[in-house]
Amino acid sequence: MTQIDPAFTGQTVITTFEMTPGTCADLLDELQAALDSFIRHQPGFISASLHVNDAQTRIANYSQWQRREDFQAMLRTAEMRERTRRFATLCRSFEPVMYEVVAGY
Numbered sequence: 001m002t003q004i005d006p007a008f009t010g011q012t013v014i015t016t017f018e019m020t021p022g023t024c025a026d027l028l029d030e031l032q033a034a035l036d037s038f039i040r041h042q043p044g045f046i047s048a049s050l051h052v053n054d055a056q057t058r059i060a061n062y063s064q065w066q067r068r069e070d071f072q073a074m075l076r077t078a079e080m081r082e083r084t085r086r087f088a089t090l091c092r093s094f095e096p097v098m099y100e101v102v103a104g105y
Contacts, residue, residue: 002047002062004104010046011068012099017059019091024056027090031061034083039063042077044070068098 019027028050035048044066051060065071074080075096087094 002049011065013063015061015096017091017094021056023090042074
């Protein structure tokens with residue numbers, strides 16, 4: 001389970017996906033399948049959470065990794081590159097951004 005804590009020394013990644021309500025469920029299915037069968041088994045993976053806005057036009061994926069390099073290595077795998085191409089067909093845009101937790105309340 002994801003824990004947001006300023007003492008966390010690993011890598012936090014927040015990826016946002018923008019899509020139409022008509023493709024939200026399909027993209028969510030693809031993301032859940034990727035997390036369940038591949039991503040969570042990669043070295044350095046700690047946790048991930050998926051969030052959907054009320055209008056079903058945005059999905060946010062909050063993930064934690066032991067190291068920045070672990071996340072980058074997962075992205076470079078052939079399987080993840082193929083999955084990323086499928087994600088791109090279901091949304092207008094998506095962007096993974098690496099963050100550092102600086103405060104938690």
